[in-house]
Amino acid sequence: MSAIASAKAEARRRAAAVPTDYPTHDDIFRPADAIVADDTPGILQPSRLAWSDDARGLYLYHGDCLEVMDTIATKHPDGVFDLIFADPPYFLSNGGITCHAGRMVKVDKGGWDKSRGPALNHEFNTAWLERCQRLLKPHGSLFVSGTHHIIFSVGFAMQQLGLKLLNQITWQKPNPPPNLACRTFTHSTETVLWAAKNEKSKHRFNYADMKRANAGKQMKDVWTFTAPKPDEKTLGKHPTQKPLVLLERILLAASNSGDFVLDPFMGSGTTAIACVRLGRKFVGIEQTRIYVELAALRLEADSFTLVACVNVFVKTQNDLELSAERIDPISAMSTPGSPPHDCIFHETKFVFLSCAHVSHASIVHTTLNVTLQEAWAHAPDGKKRETTHIVRCETEILRVKSS
Numbered sequence: 272m273s274a275i276a277s278a279k280a281e282a283r284r285r286a287a288a289v290p291t292d293y294p295t296h297d298d299i300f301r302p303a304d305a306i307v308a309d310d311t312p313g314i315l316q317p318s319r320l321a322w323s324d325d326a327r328g329l330y331l332y333h334g335d336c337l338e339v340m341d342t343i344a345t346k347h348p349d350g351v352f353d354l355i356f357a358d359p360p361y362f363l364s365n366g367g368i369t370c371h372a373g374r375m376v377k378v379d380k381g382g383w384d385k386s387r388g389p390a391l392n393h394e395f396n397t398a399w400l401e402r403c404q405r406l407l408k409p410h411g412s413l414f415v416s417g418t419h420h421i422i423f424s425v426g427f428a429m430q431q432l433g434l435k436l437l438n439q440i441t442w443q444k445p446n447p448p449p450n451l452a453c454r455t456f457t458h459s460t461e462t463v464l465w466a467a468k469n470e471k472s473k474h475r476f477n478y479a480d481m482k483r484a485n486a487g488k489q490m491k492d493v494w495t496f497t498a499p500k501p502d503e504k505t506l507g508k509h510p511t512q513k514p515l516v517l518l519e520r521i522l523l524a525a526s527n528s529g530d531f532v533l534d535p536f537m538g539s540g541t542t543a544i545a546c547v548r549l550g551r552k553f554v555g556i557e558q559t560r561i562y563v564e565l566a567a568l569r570l571e572a573d574s575f576t577l578v579a580c581v582n583v584f585v586k587t588q589n590d591l592e593l594s595a596e597r598i599d600p601i602s603a604m605s606t607p608g609s610p611p612h613d614c615i616f617h618e619t620k621f622v623f624l625s626c627a628h629v630s631h632a633s634i635v636h637t638t639l640n641v642t643l644q645e646a647w648a649h650a651p652d653g654k655k656r657e658t659t660h661i662v663r664c665e666t667e668i669l670r671v672k673s674s
C-alpha cells in the first residue's frame with residue numbers, strides 16, 4: 272500500500288472512532304468524505320464540523336478550505352455568502368529574521384506559511400479565490416489581506432478570475448517591530464484588497480455608516496489600527512492574529528446584521544468573534560486543530576457577558592428590626608424572562624459603624640456572608656453598644672448568556 276493510501280486508511284479508521292455525540296451538520300454544510308492534512312506531520316483527518324452554535328448561526332470546520340468550500344458549493348452552486356474575509360498564508364516563513372518582544376527571532380509561523388515558490392503559491396491562491404468567488408452571492412464581496420509576499424499574486428488572480436476590484440486598503444500599524452537588518456524601510460503596513468464577485472455585482476457599501484464612524488468625513492482607504500490587544504490573546508495566541516477592530520470595520524462597511532460570512536483561513540477565529548458581536552452568521556475553516564480549538568474557546572468565552580450588581584443598604588441602630596429582617600439575594604436576573612445566567616460570585620458584608628462623634632466615624636466590626644440577624648448575634652456586646660449604623664454591602668457577579 273502506498274504511503275498516501277495507508278494514511279487515508281488510517282484517517283478512515285480514526286474517523287470511525289470519532290464519538291457518536293460529536294456534532295455534525297447534516298443539512299447544508301456537511302463536507303464530503305474529504306481527507307485533509309492535520310497539523311501533525313503524516314497524520315490525515317477527515318474534514319469535519321468541529322464546533323457549532325445553531326442559535327447564533329456559527330459553524331467552525333476543521334479541514335482544508337479547498338475541500339470544504341467544494342462541498343459547500345455542491346449544495347449552493349449559486350453562492351451562499353454575503354461577505355468573505357480571507358487572511359491566507361503570506362508564505363513568509365522562509366528563514367528570515369524578525370523582532371519579537373525585543374528579541375531577534377526566526378520568522379516561523381508554521382509549516383502552512385512556507386513558500387513553495389511563486390508558481391505554486393499563485394496556483395494555490397487562484398484555487399481558493401476561485402472557490403470564494405463561486406460561494407459569494409451575486410452581490411457579495413470579498414476582502415483579502417496580505418503583504419508583498421502574496422498580495423500581487425492575489426490581485427492578479429482576482430483579475431484573472433473576473434472579480435471586480437473595489438479598493439486597495441492599507442492597514443497602517445503605528446507601532447511596528449523595528450527592522451533589525453537595517454537594509455530596508457521598516458515594514459508597517461498590510462494591504463487589504465476588496466473585490467466584488469464580478470463586474471455585474473452591486474456590492475454592499477455602508478457609506479453613511481463609514482462616514483459617521485469617521486467624524487462625518489468620507490472614510491479613506493488608509494486605516495490605522497494597532498496589532499491585537501493583549502486581552503484578545505488571553506485564551507491563546509495565533510502567530511498572525513488580526514486585530515478585532517479591523518474585522519469589525521470590514522463587517523460594518525460591507526455587510527448587514529444577519530448576513531452570512533465566510534472565513535476560509537479562520538486561524539484563531541477573529542472574524543467569528545466580530546460576527547458574533549455584530550450579529551452576523553459565520554462559517555470558518557481552519558486546517559490546524561489547535562487553532563480551531565482556540566477559535567471555539569474564544570467563541571465560548573464571548574457568548575457570556577459579566578454583570579456585576581452592588582447593593583448598599585444603611586440602617587441606624589434605632590431602625591433595626593432584627594426579627595423581621597430578611598436578606599434576599601439582589602440578583603438583578605431573578606425576574607421571570609431574564610436571560611440564562613449563572614452566579615459566579617456572591618458576598619454579603621456587614622459593616623458596623625460608630626458615628627456618634629460629629630467629627631468622625633469609625634468602623635467597629637465587620638462580618639461576611641451571614642444574615643443581619645446572625646451578624647448581630649455574633650457581634651461582641653461591647654461592639655454592639657458602640658454601633659450606631661450598620662451598612663449591608665452586597666455584591667453579585669453573574670455570567671449572562673448573550674442572546
Ligand SMILES: C[S@@+](CC[C@H](N)C(=O)[O-])C[C@H]1O[C@@H](n2cnc3c(N)ncnc32)[C@H](O)[C@@H]1O
Nearest residue numbers: 335336358511512513536538539541557558559
Ligand atoms: C494568516 S492565518 C489567519 C489568522 C486569522 N485571521 C486570525 O486572526 O487568527 C492563516 C491560517 O490559515 C490556516 N490554513 C493554511 N492553509 C489552509 C488550508 N488549506 N485550509 C484551511 N486552513 C488553512 C493556517 O493554519 C492559519 O491558521
